[in-house]
Amino acid sequence: MLRSTLLAAARSGGVKRMVEGNPLTRSVVDRFVPGTTPQDALAVIRELAGRGMSVTLDHLGEDTTDADQAADTVRAYRLMLSELDSAGLAGNAEVSVKLSAVGQQLPHDGNKIALDNARLICEAAADAGTTVTLDMEDHTTTDATLDVLSNLRVDFPWVGAVLQAYLHRTEQDCRDLAGAGSRVRLCKGAYSEPASVAFQAKHEVDRSYVRCLRTLMAGSGYPMVASHDPRMISIARQLATETGRAAEDYEFQMLYGIRPAEQRRLAAEGNRMRVYVAYGDEWYGYFMRRLAERPANLAFFARSLLSS
Ligand code: FAD
Numbered sequence: 001m002l003r004s005t006l007l008a009a010a011r012s013g014g015v016k017r018m019v020e021g022n023p024l025t026r027s028v029v030d031r032f033v034p035g036t037t038p039q040d041a042l043a044v045i046r047e048l049a050g051r052g053m054s055v056t057l058d059h060l061g062e063d064t065t066d067a068d069q070a071a072d073t074v075r076a077y078r079l080m081l082s083e084l085d086s087a088g089l090a091g092n093a094e095v096s097v098k099l100s101a102v103g104q105q106l107p108h109d110g111n112k113i114a115l116d117n118a119r120l121i122c123e124a125a126a127d128a129g130t131t132v133t134l135d136m137e138d139h140t141t142t143d144a145t146l147d148v149l150s151n152l153r154v155d156f157p158w159v160g161a162v163l164q165a166y167l168h169r170t171e172q173d174c175r176d177l178a179g180a181g182s183r184v185r186l187c188k189g190a191y192s193e194p195a196s197v198a199f200q201a202k203h204e205v206d207r208s209y210v211r212c213l214r215t216l217m218a219g220s221g222y223p224m225v226a227s228h229d230p231r232m233i234s235i236a237r238q239l240a241t242e243t244g245r246a247a248e249d250y251e252f253q254m255l256y257g258i259r260p261a262e263q264r265r266l267a268a269e270g271n272r273m274r275v276y277v278a279y280g281d282e283w284y285g286y287f288m289r290r291l292a293e294r295p296a297n298l299a300f301f302a303r304s305l306l307s308s
Pocket of ligand 1: 134164187188189227229230255276290293
């Protein structure tokens with residue numbers, strides 16, 4: 001109930017005004033969103049690289065309903081990619097893109113505009129010598145996003161995508177995307193989805209995650225294990241051993257600000273560890289999903305609102 005209320009607020013913008021301009025609540029946002037500029041993002045990449053970790057960068061923005069705003073987002077990604085290249089950090093960071101930030105929801109030709117815009121970002125990533133991964137949003141966009149993925153992979157075979165274990169369809173999507181050259185970031189899923197398309201109970205989502213992971217690990221693609229859950233991490237390691245994967249044949253991924261000690265520990269043990277770093281001004285939807293994932297985050301946030 002609380003989770004779905006928060007996820008509805010994430011889409012409506014309801015709590016945004018309470019947070020903006022309030023230094024205490026802002027510090028809670030900063031735990032998950034470490035900055036607004038490319039320079040802030042570069043500083044985080046350098047710090048994490050110093051600890052043996054790589055990064056995927058999300059220039060925040062989603063549900064864009066304005067073509068100019070989508071074009072601004074593309075420019076921001078291209079600028080970030082050229083900054084990465086100039087700073088010699090393209091080997092340490094790639095980018096993650098939400099298609100709704102680059103036009104997917106536009107009323108006319110949204111999918112075509114998102115594909116064209118994503119292509120521009122892929123060209124800039126190719127010039128910089130790094131990769132792009134397509135984030136996955138709510139289930140109404142899954143087919144369209146996978147369609148954009150297969151179009152992009154014709155010219156940029158290294159483009160990756162996120163699959164969400166809470167969706168009933170995802171086991172089949174994993175089978176379809178377990179082939180050579182494919183990069184799949186497997187997560188549990190962060191949106192409010194109906195029972196007609198998604199598992200609702202945590203144990204069902206977890207079981208689905210393990211089944212999906214088994215398929216990806218047994219395949220010949222590159223699995224990206226995006227979870228903070230200690231059980232999923234230990235099962236991933238076990239499956240990697242069983243399927244003969246070396247440390248460089250898959251990677252762990254976690255969100256910036258969540259279980260940072262575990263991120264450092266996995267990297268120090270010789271595992272590939274990539275941190276998802278979101279930066280920019282449009283932090284609201286991303287932040288609200290992080291609150292919805294964990295009641296303790298909400299309590300922490302509520303205390304900062306009350307004490308301000
Ligand atoms: P959970 O069972 O939710 O959590 C396991 C443990 O992790 C918790 O007990 C807690 O200790 C810790 N934890 C989890 N979340 C939090 C939090 N917010 N704050 C503090 N501690 C926490 N979802 C999408 O729908 N689409 C995407 O494109 C997408 N991309 C992602 C990319 C990456 C790299 C990662 C790591 C996640 C992404 N997600 C995405 C979010 C994902 O779907 C989950 O909502 C989120 O990762 C929580 O699930 P979990 O696997 O960590 O397990």
